[in-house]
Amino acid sequence: MITLxxxxxxxxxxxxxxxxxxxxxxxxxxxxxxxxxxxxxxxxEEVALKVTDYFRSIGLIQAVDKAGE
Structure with a gap:
């Protein structure tokens, strides 16, 4: 969840x-x-950063990064 x-x-x-x-x-x-x-x-840019931080906090970005290796 992100605050806007x-x-x-x-x-x-x-x-x-x-x-x-x-x-x-x-x-x-x-x-x-x-x-x-x-x-x-x-x-x-602020919204994109908030979304990226949220995805990172729930481990979604790490999961995508590992899948791409």
């Missing part, structure tokens, strides 16, 4: 596994696997 901030300043927690796409339009738009979209204050 809505444009009104309200924070919320979202399961990063369901994030399909992140774009800057110039606002950062997140599209979920279910087709829902929402805007956040974090930059595209």
């Amino acid at each position: 901030t809505k444009l009104n300043g309200q924070s919320f927690t979202y399961n990063a596994v369901y994030i399909e796409q992140v774009q800057s339009n110039p606002d950062t738009t997140i599209t979920t696997a279910g087709g829902r979209t929402f805007l956040v204050l974090e930059s595209e």
